[in-house]
Amino acid sequence: MNPRLTQLLRLAWADLRRDGLLSLCSVLMLAASLAPLLTLHGLENGVIGALIERLDKDPAMRLVIPEVSGGQRYDLAWFEQVRRWPEVEFAIPSTRAIAGLVDLVAGTQMAGTPVQISLLPTATGDPVLGGHAPAAALDQLVLSAGAARKLGLSAGAQATAVIERVRDGRTERVIAVLRVSGVLPPERHDGDAGFVSLPFVEAVQAYRDGHAVTALGWNGDGAAQPALNYPLFRLYARSIRDVAELTRRLQSQGVSLLTRERELASSLGLQRNLRAVLTIISVLAAFGYAVAMIALQVATVRRKRREYAVLKLIGYGRGWLTAMPALEALMLGVAGIGLAFVFYAIAASIVDLRFAAHFEAGASAVQLRAGQLGWIIGLSFLISLIPAILAGRTVATIDPGDELRDV
Numbered sequence: 001m002n003p004r005l006t007q008l009l010r011l012a013w014a015d016l017r018r019d020g021l022l023s024l025c026s027v028l029m030l031a032a033s034l035a036p037l038l039t040l041h042g043l044e045n046g047v048i049g050a051l052i053e054r055l056d057k058d059p060a061m062r063l064v065i066p067e068v069s070g071g072q073r074y075d076l077a078w079f080e081q082v083r084r085w086p087e088v089e090f091a092i093p094s095t096r097a098i099a100g101l102v103d104l105v106a107g108t109q110m111a112g113t114p115v116q117i118s119l120l121p122t123a124t125g126d127p128v129l130g131g132h133a134p135a136a137a138l139d140q141l142v143l144s145a146g147a148a149r150k151l152g153l154s155a156g157a158q159a160t161a162v163i164e165r166v167r168d169g170r171t172e173r174v175i176a177v178l179r180v181s182g183v184l185p186p187e188r189h190d191g192d193a194g195f196v197s198l199p200f201v202e203a204v205q206a207y208r209d210g211h212a213v214t215a216l217g218w219n220g221d222g223a224a225q226p227a228l229n230y231p232l233f234r235l236y237a238r239s240i241r242d243v244a245e246l247t248r249r250l251q252s253q254g255v256s257l258l259t260r261e262r263e264l265a266s267s268l269g270l271q272r273n274l275r276a277v278l279t280i281i282s283v284l285a286a287f288g289y290a291v292a293m294i295a296l297q298v299a300t301v302r303r304k305r306r307e308y309a310v311l312k313l314i315g316y317g318r319g320w321l322t323a324m325p326a327l328e329a330l331m332l333g334v335a336g337i338g339l340a341f342v343f344y345a346i347a348a349s350i351v352d353l354r355f356a357a358h359f360e361a362g363a364s365a366v367q368l369r370a371g372q373l374g375w376i377i378g379l380s381f382l383i384s385l386i387p388a389i390l391a392g393r394t395v396a397t398i399d400p401g402d403e404l405r406d407v
Contacts, residue, residue: 030336329388
């Protein structure tokens with residue numbers, strides 16, 4: 001190490017040790033200002049951030065539901081347009097809700113108790129499916145957890161869908177043997193539902209409308225015409241923050257909707273308000289610490305003017321005299337920030353114990369991002385160094401003769 005730098009370090013350390021009580025107060029002042037900020041920002045990320053993240057991961061919160069009584073029709077061009085919107089993650093046509101209600105029986109022997117489920121169209125990218133592959137073939141089915149539990153089915157099992165219709169005063173019935181390609185976790189979908197390919201949902205509606213479905217061997221009054229438009233859809237926003245804008249877009253087209261927009265607005269508003277409060281607190285804490293540091297440095301300079309005059313008299317230059325208080329401030333800053341993190345770790349541990357029942361194992365209720373740590377630590381050093389550098393420049397210009405005349 002450079003001998004002059006070594007000497008500067010030794011001199012600064014000796015000066016801090018001589019003013020041990022004052023140095024300790026400076027360290028405690030920084031730690032007392034910084035530790036609450038670290039804890040509050042950690043809570044905002046951990047508690048509120050976890051709440052927002054859970055909402056964002058829940059597909060039901062991002063679901064945009066068209067009102068059944070709306071009477072609108074949506075053609076394929078409309079779906080292509082909607083899929084290009086930046087707010088949309090997934091969109092697929094759907095048939096009449098009542099047409100998708102079928103009785104499902106475990107196995108192929110029709111011996112079990114049937115469970116009524118809703119057939120919902122799915123495709124690649126469906127957020128409800130998560131990591132499950134979508135039902136691509138006519139005989140594939142992804143079951144919700146509730147339906148699978150009632151039927152006692154698991155992935156790889158077979159089930160029989162029973163579809164009824166009334167034609168010419170007679171009740172007619174057909175069956176479709178389906179393979180359960182997956183079972184969703186309980187949090188992915190509420191209720192009893194089966195996610196199937198869009199062609200299968202269209203086939204069920206066509207049969208109930210009296211048409212024949214040749215691909216499945218269902219008889220009727222001729223094949224149905226290819227669907228040109230649809231009465232309903234399944235539509236999901238990319239994020240809970242996109243639900244409001246997506247709702248406005250659709251409402252501007254006259255689409256009547258049901259969403260969780262009000263509930264989401266409350267949660268997002270809570271996060272924004274908390275961030276605003278934290279910003280105000282951070283500004284006040286930074287201002288208070290800056291004022292305290294300026295007062296401390298001014299008092300230190302006045303108290304040590306003779307010591308600095310002696311240093312200047314024996315040959316220490318302006319750069320040295322400027323660097324010495326800055327180095328001392330840096331040392332105090334490192335100690336203060338280190339102590340603040342000790343206080344923060346203690347506070348975080350206590351908060352985690354309080355919230356242990358509400359978080360998964362390994363998760364924390366107090367979390368700090370690297371970016372937040374960077375600006376908090378950087379601002380702390382900046383507030384400590386600037387007054388010290390200004391004070392150092394002041395003492396570097398003193399006249400040793402004026403300060404030592406009465407010695």
